[in-house]
Amino acid sequence: MTSEQDHAPNATEGWAEPRPTALLVLADGTVLEGFGIGATGHLAGEVCFNTAITGYEEILTDPSYAGQIITFTFPHIGNVGTNEEDIETVSMASASGVRGVVLRTAVTDPSNYRATRHFDDWLKARGIPGITGIDTRALTALIREAGMPNAVIAHAPDGVFDIEALKKEARSWPGLVGMDLVPGVTSIQRFDWDETTWNQETGYGRQEAPRHHVVAIDYGVKRNILRLLARAGCKVTVVPATTSAEDILALQPDGVFLSNGPGDPAATGEYAVPVIRTVIERGVPTFGICLGHQMIGLAVGGRTVKMHQGHHGANHPVKDLTTGKVEITSMNHGFAVDRDSLPKNAVETHVSLFDGSNAGIALADKPVFSVQYHPEASPGPQDSHYLFDRFVTMIEKHKAA
Numbered sequence: 193m194t195s196e197q198d199h200a201p202n203a204t205e206g207w208a209e210p211r212p213t214a215l216l217v218l219a220d221g222t223v224l225e226g227f228g229i230g231a232t233g234h235l236a237g238e239v240c241f242n243t244a245i246t247g248y249e250e251i252l253t254d255p256s257y258a259g260q261i262i263t264f265t266f267p268h269i270g271n272v273g274t275n276e277e278d279i280e281t282v283s284m285a286s287a288s289g290v291r292g293v294v295l296r297t298a299v300t301d302p303s304n305y306r307a308t309r310h311f312d313d314w315l316k317a318r319g320i321p322g323i324t325g326i327d328t329r330a331l332t333a334l335i336r337e338a339g340m341p342n343a344v345i346a347h348a349p350d351g352v353f354d355i356e357a358l359k360k361e362a363r364s365w366p367g368l369v370g371m372d373l374v375p376g377v378t379s380i381q382r383f384d385w386d387e388t389t390w391n392q393e394t395g396y397g398r399q400e401a402p403r404h405h406v407v408a409i410d411y412g413v414k415r416n417i418l419r420l421l422a423r424a425g426c427k428v429t430v431v432p433a434t435t436s437a438e439d440i441l442a443l444q445p446d447g448v449f450l451s452n453g454p455g456d457p458a459a460t461g462e463y464a465v466p467v468i469r470t471v472i473e474r475g476v477p478t479f480g481i482c483l484g485h486q487m488i489g490l491a492v493g494g495r496t497v498k499m500h501q502g503h504h505g506a507n508h509p510v511k512d513l514t515t516g517k518v519e520i521t522s523m524n525h526g527f528a529v530d531r532d533s534l535p536k537n538a539v540e541t542h543v544s545l546f547d548g549s550n551a552g553i554a555l556a557d558k559p560v561f562s563v564q565y566h567p568e569a570s571p572g573p574q575d576s577h578y579l580f581d582r583f584v585t586m587i588e589k590h591k592a593a
């Protein structure tokens with residue numbers, strides 16, 4: 193990338209404008225020009241914005257982002273390169289499903305002792321197209337006004353685009369409502385997980401003596417969730433999203449964990465919700481995160497709704513109504529549980545202090561709780577790690593009873 197390419201196209205009269213090599217074409221026909229990075233070609237998706245300042249590698253490998261084109265509001269993305277350790281997708285071979293990345297400035301060479309690969313090269317290898325030189329403030333303002341648009345991101349090094357065809361593709365992409373994206377990101381077979389959290393001196397740890405057995409249903413689970421479950425003393429068995437309630441209960445879990453994941457919870461819920469309902473009815477201690485939270489909401493008879501601009505970032509304040517404490521959380525969701533649709537036994541435990549939306553529930557009559565945000569962070573603050581201990585305490589109480 194040359195420094196010229198750092199300028200937004202059409203920025204200054206009289207400058208020799210480099211030819212755009214990437215476009216972001218919105219479904220309403222708006223065309224944003226910039227410079228291509230990462231994979232070439234074009235992909236359709238929903239454009240969201242993420243306000244996190246660090247952790248782009250974790251964000252871009254979070255399977256919950258499948259079907260989405262991520263605009264980073266922080267201008268310098270890629271400057272610490274990438275490594276093999278910060279990937280959140282469980283299956284290293286599969287891409288996370290992110291459709292594209294939209295950036296303000298050109299990507300510099302990596303400057304970090306952990307970097308093993310240039311960000312541009314890494315995006316290419318993972319099949320993710322990117323565009324730089326975009327006025328991401330203006331795009332973010334547009335998303336806040338109009339909601340998350342469907343779009344096509346296109347990268348052609350020769351600068352040749354069929355703009356009409358791209359507009360048509362953006363318009364005809366069906367959108368995330370009603371879209372079940374879990375089959376593309378769930379693991380294909382059952383496996384055990386025993387890696388624990390990262391430490392600067394020793395790297396990732398190994399679990400020694402687990403005290404409880406947790407079955408984690410993988411709707412697109414992030415590694416750091418599994419690590420925190422392992423660190424909290426759980427032997428973790430990860431099972432594919434379509435595993436039956438019978439097969440899950442046959443594993444005799446002390447607890448069941450419902451993971452995060454992409455797409456519309458109502459669409460995924462068609463097969464997942466009956467399983468979750470059975471697990472809950474049997475009284476198995478259950479903890480859900482994000483998509484898992486939304487599907488617990490559906491399993492108890494509630495509804496989920498599409499949000500206007502969604503929550504994607506690492507500085508979202510949430511109030512824990514059971515303790516009165518405020519925690520700063522990592523968020524990534526475009527759907528939410530409609531609190532007014534919940535039955536009486538589903539008690540709201542957490543609320544977003546940004547917009548008052550529901551951020552957590554617990555069942556009054558069953559050992560079940562869930563949160564809309566990402567307590568595993570990765571990236572983000574670690575204020576909410578206590579929830580993994582809350583889950584273990586719940587398991588212990590249930591075992592003792």
Ligand SMILES: NC(=O)CC[C@H](N)C(=O)O
Nearest residue numbers: 256452453482483526527
């Ligand atoms: N992080 C997640 O699990 C996201 C859940 C769901 N796909 C949403 O967008 O709301």
